[in-house]
Amino acid sequence: MLRDAVRSLAEAKISPHAAAVDEEARFPQEALDALVANDLHAVHVPEQYGGAGADALATVIVIEEVARACASSSLIPAVNKLGSLPVLLSGSEDLKKRYMTPLAKGDAMFSYCLSEPDAGSDAAGMKTKAVRDGDHYVLNGVKRWITNAGVSEYYTVMAVTDPTKRSKGISAFVVEKSDEGVSFGAPEKKLGIKGSPTREVYLDNVRIPADRMIGEEGTGFATAMKTLDHTRITIAAQALGIAQGALDYAKGYVQERKQFGKPIADFQGVQFMLADMAMKIEAARQLTYAAAAKSERGDSDLTFQGAAAKCFASDVAMEVTTDAVQLLGGYGYTRDYPVERMMRDAKITQIYEGTNQVQRIVMARNLP
Ligand SMILES: Cc1cc2nc3c(=O)[nH]c(=O)nc-3n(C[C@H](O)[C@H](O)[C@H](O)COP(=O)(O)OP(=O)(O)OC[C@H]3O[C@@H](n4cnc5c(N)ncnc54)[C@H](O)[C@@H]3O)c2cc1C
Secondary structure, three states, X not given: OHHHHHHHHHHHHHHHHHHHHHHOOOOOHHHHHHHHHOOOOOOOOOHHHOOOOOOHHHHHHHHHHHHHHOHHHXXXXXXXXXXXXXXXXXXXXXXXXHHHHHHHHOOOOEEEEOOEOOEOOOHHHOOOEEEEEOOEEEEEEEEEEEEOOOOOOEEEEEEEOOOOOHXXXXXXXXXXXXXOOEEEOOOOOOOOOOOOOEEEEEEEEEEEEHHHEEOXXXXXXXXXXXXXXXXXXXXXXXXXXXXXXXXXXXXXXXXHOEEOOEEHHHOHHHHHHHHHHHHHHHHHHHHHHHHHHHHHHOOOOHHHHHHHHHHHHHHHHHHHHHHHHHHOHHHHOOOOOOHHHHHHHHHHHOOOOOOHHHHHHHHHHOOX
C-alpha cells in the first residue's frame, strides 16, 4: 500500500518535473511540496516528535519510489534522515524535541556536514574546529559537498574538539542556517542529481550554545559512522529506484520501437539484456531490504550489510542505466528521453556516503 501510494504521488507530482529540474539544475520545489503535503518528506521521524514513525524498510520504499521518478527529489527524504539521524541516535531528549518537531512538520530540512575539501574518504582528517568558550562552542571551518545546503534550516556538523585524538577528538553539533557566521558557497555544477543543491558550508566564528552538542564531547565521529551504517541503505534504495525507473522505461520502449519489421523486444539479444537488468535489480532489492530489516533491529552485522547493499545496488544502478541507454540506441543518448538522466544520476550513488572503494574497506573490516 505504501509503495502504491508513493508511486502514484511520484508519477503525478514528481515525474512531470524531473526533466526540467535536471535541465535547469533547480531545486525540486514541486517534489518537496508534494512530499510535505503527504507526510513523506521525513518519514523516519518517530511519532513522539510528530513524525510518521516509519521503520527503516518503509523509509527505503519511500526513497526507492521517489528515486524511480526523480533521483534529485529522493534526496529530500534521504538527506532528512541522514542529517537528523545523529540527533536521534545520540542527542539529548531536548535536542530531539527541538529539532525533530519542525522536521516532521515540514517546516525545516536537515543536512549532514562531514566532508571537507581535504577530508573525503579520510573523513577523520577534518580540520573544522569547535572551541569551547564558557557555555558556548565557537566553530570555524569549511564543509564541502553538502547536500541541500542553503535549503536546509538545520545542519549536523562534525568538528574537531581535541586535535590530539583524531577520530576520538571529533564532536557533533546542530548548527542552524540562521546562526551568525553561517554562509554557503555557489552550487556545484554536477554531472547528475542536478536538482539537488550541493554547496560548501562556511563556518566563520559561529557561536552556538554548548547544549547543541550531540552526545558527549569526542563521540561525534562514532555517531557520524553509526549514522552511515543506517543511511547507506537509503542510498542503496535510491540506486534501486533509479535502476527500476530505467528498466521500466526501457521495457516500454522496446515494445514500441520497430526494426527489421518487428518490435526490438522480439529479439533475443534484447530480451537477455532486460532479463539481466531485472535479475540484478531484484538481487539489489533483496540485499537492500534485508539490510533495512537489520537497521531496524540494530543487528550486529549491520555495518557489513549496509555497506554491501549500498555498494551492490549502486553498481547495479550504473550497469542497468547504461544498458537502458543502450536499449534506446541513439535516442537513449539524447535528453529527449529520461534514461540518459538516470545514467548520470546513478553515478553519484557509487560515490557519496563513502565511495564504493571505501564500502569495500568497510566490508573487509567487518566480514561476516
Ligand atoms: C553530489 C555530492 C553530494 C554529497 N553530499 C554530501 C553530504 O551531504 N554530506 C557530506 O558530508 N558529504 C557529502 N558528499 C561527499 C562525499 O561523501 C565524498 O565526495 C566522498 O566520500 C569521497 O570523498 P572525496 O570526494 O574527497 O574523494 P577522495 O577521498 O579524494 O577519493 C578519490 C578516489 O580515491 C579513492 N580512495 C580514497 N581512499 C582510498 C583507499 N583507502 N583505498 C582505495 N581507494 C581510495 C576513492 O574511492 C576515490 O575513487 C557529497 C558528494 C557529492 C559529489
